[in-house]
Amino acid sequence: xxxxxxxxxxxxxxxxxxxxxxxxxxxxxxxxxxxxxxxxxxxxxxxxxxxxxxxxxxxxxxxxxxxxxxxxxxxxxxxxxxxxxxxxxxxxxxxxxxxxxxxxxxxxxxxxxxxxxxxxxxxxxxxxxxxxxxxxxxxxxxxxxxxxxxxxxxxxxx
Numbered sequence: 001x002x003x004x005x006x007x008x009x010x011x012x013x014x015x016x017x018x019x020x021x022x023x024x025x026x027x028x029x030x031x032x033x034x035x036x037x038x039x040x041x042x043x044x045x046x047x048x049x050x051x052x053x054x055x056x057x058x059x060x061x062x063x064x065x066x067x068x069x070x071x072x073x074x075x076x077x078x079x080x081x082x083x084x085x086x087x088x089x090x091x092x093x094x095x096x097x098x099x100x101x102x103x104x105x106x107x108x109x110x111x112x113x114x115x116x117x118x119x120x121x122x123x124x125x126x127x128x129x130x131x132x133x134x135x136x137x138x139x140x141x142x143x144x145x146x147x148x149x150x151x152x153x154x155x156x157x158x
């Protein structure tokens with residue numbers, strides 16, 4: 001029996017979706033609630049992870065004799081539910097072709113072409129609209145205004 005290359009069975013990735021500014025803005029508005037939900041779930045999951053670790057440490061310190069099964073079951077159930085909600089929210093965002101760059105601050109990138117260059121239209125939660133872009137080999141620090149005469153008043157602080 002010959003060895004088969006597992007990569008041959010993989011379907012190629014679909015080409016990256018490219019957005020116009022108006023398409024990206026429309027998608028951004030639709031995705032904002034999902035982004036907020038994903039950020040919230042991630043924060044809660046982090047807290048639950050700490051709670052589960054603390055319960056596990058207490059069990060080990062006590063030799064496993066006194067196990068708070070009810071509390072442990074509730075924490076695990078809540079963790080599972082939050083993880084599923086987070087996964088669902090992220091999938092909803094990613095299926096549009098948008099890229100989640102930083103879930104801690106709510107940073108989304110939308111692939112686009114400006115002046116024959118592959119770029120990302122860049123938006124951060126709290127900004128009132130997409131006003132920045134950067135080359136795909138640059139990060140957030142390389143953001144440039146789409147319209148140099150638009151200094152960006154109207155940003156909301158969250």
